[in-house]
Amino acid sequence: MTTTERPTVEVAASAPYAGARTTTDPALLAWVDQMQALVQPDAIVWCDGSQREAHLLTMQLVAEGKLIRLNPEWRPNSFLARTDPSDVARVEDRTFICSVDEGDAGPTNNWREPSQMRAELAEVFEGSMRGRTMYVVPFSMGPVGGPISQLGVQLTDSPYVVVSLGVMTRMGSAPLELIEAGERWVPTVHSVGYPLVDAHGERREDVAWPCNPQKYIVHFPESREVWSYGSGYGGNAILPKKSFALRIASVMARDEGWLAEHMLTIKITSPEGRSYHIAAAFPSACGKTNLAMMRPALPGWRVETIGDDIAWLRPGPDGRLWAINPEAGFFGVAPGTGPATNEVAVETLWGNTIFTNVALRHDGDVWWEGLSEVPPAHLVDWRGEDWTPDSGRPAAHPNSRFTVSAAQCPTIADDWEAAAGVPLDAIIFGGRRASNVPLVVEARDWQHGVFIGATLSSEKTAAAEGRVGELRRDPFAMLPFCGYNMADYWAHWLTVGAGLGSKAPAVFQVNWFRQDAQGGYLWPGFGENARVLEWIVRRVERGASGYDTPIGRMPQRSELDLDGLALDEEALDELFAVDPQTWAQECDSIEAYFDTFDGRVPAALRAELDSLRYKLARM
Numbered sequence: 209m210t211t212t213e214r215p216t217v218e219v220a221a222s223a224p225y226a227g228a229r230t231t232t233d234p235a236l237l238a239w240v241d242q243m244q245a246l247v248q249p250d251a252i253v254w255c256d257g258s259q260r261e262a263h264l265l266t267m268q269l270v271a272e273g274k275l276i277r278l279n280p281e282w283r284p285n286s287f288l289a290r291t292d293p294s295d296v297a298r299v300e301d302r303t304f305i306c307s308v309d310e311g312d313a314g315p316t317n318n319w320r321e322p323s324q325m326r327a328e329l330a331e332v333f334e335g336s337m338r339g340r341t342m343y344v345v346p347f348s349m350g351p352v353g354g355p356i357s358q359l360g361v362q363l364t365d366s367p368y369v370v371v372s373l374g375v376m377t378r379m380g381s382a383p384l385e386l387i388e389a390g391e392r393w394v395p396t397v398h399s400v401g402y403p404l405v406d407a408h409g410e411r412r413e414d415v416a417w418p419c420n421p422q423k424y425i426v427h428f429p430e431s432r433e434v435w436s437y438g439s440g441y442g443g444n445a446i447l448p449k450k451s452f453a454l455r456i457a458s459v460m461a462r463d464e465g466w467l468a469e470h471m472l473t474i475k476i477t478s479p480e481g482r483s484y485h486i487a488a489a490f491p492s493a494c495g496k497t498n499l500a501m502m503r504p505a506l507p508g509w510r511v512e513t514i515g516d517d518i519a520w521l522r523p524g525p526d527g528r529l530w531a532i533n534p535e536a537g538f539f540g541v542a543p544g545t546g547p548a549t550n551e552v553a554v555e556t557l558w559g560n561t562i563f564t565n566v567a568l569r570h571d572g573d574v575w576w577e578g579l580s581e582v583p584p585a586h587l588v589d590w591r592g593e594d595w596t597p598d599s600g601r602p603a604a605h606p607n608s609r610f611t612v613s614a615a616q617c618p619t620i621a622d623d624w625e626a627a628a629g630v631p632l633d634a635i636i637f638g639g640r641r642a643s644n645v646p647l648v649v650e651a652r653d654w655q656h657g658v659f660i661g662a663t664l665s666s667e668k669t670a671a672a673e674g675r676v677g678e679l680r681r682d683p684f685a686m687l688p689f690c691g692y693n694m695a696d697y698w699a700h701w702l703t704v705g706a707g708l709g710s711k712a713p714a715v716f717q718v719n720w721f722r723q724d725a726q727g728g729y730l731w732p733g734f735g736e737n738a739r740v741l742e743w744i745v746r747r748v749e750r751g752a753s754g755y756d757t758p759i760g761r762m763p764q765r766s767e768l769d770l771d772g773l774a775l776d777e778e779a780l781d782e783l784f785a786v787d788p789q790t791w792a793q794e795c796d797s798i799e800a801y802f803d804t805f806d807g808r809v810p811a812a813l814r815a816e817l818d819s820l821r822y823k824l825a826r827m
């Protein structure tokens with residue numbers, strides 16, 4: 209039998225939506241066959257990415273009680289998903305990098321020996337889709353056919369994930385055609401780990417959010433594969449996003465001379481009408497979406513959105529660094545998103561949105577902390593329980609999220625889908641630091657910028673399981689996402705910079721989260737961050753000089769537009785304070801951190817540390 213003659217789809221009586229085609233690609237077919245034999249689904253559906261398909265799957269999810277339709281009067285074509293309370297965030301301690309050599313995963317990743325992990329996976333995946341449909345979802349990260357774009361296929365038994373993939377990626381027939389034309393693609397497989405039929409043929413009822421207490425988010429960097437088991441939460445289950453576009457892509461990028469980064473991308477236009485492109489890396493839940501959708505508080509400035517979470521950067525034929533947003537949608541943090549903080553996001557979410565773990569209003573709309581100043585008197589919280597403002601717990605989960613198409617964003621830039629990307633003028637690193645790190649500082653050069661990125665630290669947020677608020681190193685905001693040895697990744701950044709030479713983007717560090725003695729934020733943040741972006745643009749234009757400090761270049765007071773801000777001198781001093789003593793301690797902690805990398809830290813970064821210590825000592 210030739211591949212084209214094979215039976216196309218086996219449709220289970222219980223599967224209301226059944227895609228109608230298969231593929232002519234022998235490698236893809238062989239892989240799907242092999243996976244089918246392992247996970248034993250009742251049916252296989254090849255997804256075409258059509259609106260009709262998304263509609264039918266959504267209707268199916270509503271019928272099964274897995275999505276709640278919101279009141280179309282307030283939120284047309286929008287839905288609420290409530291996860292199992294145990295499945296609300298990324299599980300970093302169950303995320304594995306299975307490189308052949310343990311040293312290639314490095315001390316910041318959980319390493320497992322590949323063949324041992326394969327054996328474990330074979331066990332948990334065996335029969336894991338019994339009683340369910342397996343969806344085959346071909347996808348493109350980046351515009352279909354673009355020179356920086358990459359292809360992949362996700363197998364999943366979660367229609368919620370399929371619908372999410374339809375928003376977050378370009379999926380279906382168009383990427384499949386490229387795969388059939390012989391383009392490279394990455395296989396990814398996902399199961400919620402809740403089969404409906406056991407090994408003895410015994411059936412059980414489905415639940416609203418199937419998942420498994422045992423979770424595996426597994427990456428094989430050499431063979432470029434992803435296996436995810438037990439979770440339906442976005443960061444664990446939407447595999448093209450963190451698993452492929454960051455963990456696997458970072459390894460591809462290392463091998464091929466590009467960069468896969470946890471960065472937003474914007475286009476910013478000055479009152480003089482000059483436009484620049486900026487990418488910024490902040491750890492999870494540290495303000496990327498907000499900066500990407502900023503409405504500048506400074507008159508005459510305009511920010512347009514290109515991406516809010518991931519950027520792929522590649523040196524272009526002109527010697528500059530070009531960026532694309534590989535995603536097609538936003539999987540953004542809901543809490544804190546409101547008219548006063550991120551009005552653009554609020555406008556983006558008018559309809560066609562999937563909300564996960566937010567609260568439900570009695571009028572059938574959604575609510576979360578920060579959407580309005582005064583909470584509604586009565587809500588159904590993210591667990592489906594009654595809630596009032598004095599319940600003493602948040603109504604929406606702190607990591608509740610929205611999934612929405614980027615095209616729906618009112619500030620989306622006209623070049624956001626430019627296949628070759630946009631040329632970067634500046635790169636920003638940031639994090640949540642209650643103390644020590646100033647509002648803004650410019651790196652002296654690329655190498656110093658890599659040092660700043662490598663030593664980035666931030667207080668932990670609800671985006672991952674674990675204790676919130678704890679300070680940890682999060683180099684390049686990539687701690688949970690770098691698919692290889694972090695020290696080798698720093699070396700790769702140095703190599704890319706050497707290739708760019710004088711055409712490399714300028715590098716900056718920002719901190720919106722510095723606190724006063726009472727624990728209040730010193731800086732108003734959000735749209736007011738435009739004042740910092742203005743200085744960054746002026747530095748790129750060589751219109752501001754700043755002044756040198758041991759940790760980099762900071763703005764002269766006169767160079768920062770603080771008009772109309774209620775900031776006293778004391779707060780300003782604190783925002784830019786560089787204390788030689790606490791910085792000396794910071795240096796000790798950096799050295800101890802570098803020492804965990806088994807001699808792999810590039811000498812250039814050790815030299816940066818030495819030079820920082822020298823300058824601090826002479827302050």
Ligand code: GTP
Pocket residue numbers: 490491492493494495496497498499516517539540541542543544545549671720721729732733734737
């Ligand atoms: P991921 O999607 O997890 O990668 O997060 P992100 O980096 O896109 O974070 P996001 O922009 O969603 O912001 C996370 C939280 O930080 C939200 O609750 C925001 O309201 C808050 N936040 C964002 N920008 C600022 C700021 O400038 N100042 C303050 N104080 N809070 C901010």
Ligand code: SPV
Pocket residue numbers: 297298441442443444449450491492493517539671672
């Ligand atoms: C993050 O945690 O950095 C996110 C959300 O962007 S998730 O896709 O869940 O990882």
Ligand code: MN
Pocket residue numbers: 470491492493517
């Ligand atoms: Mn993120």
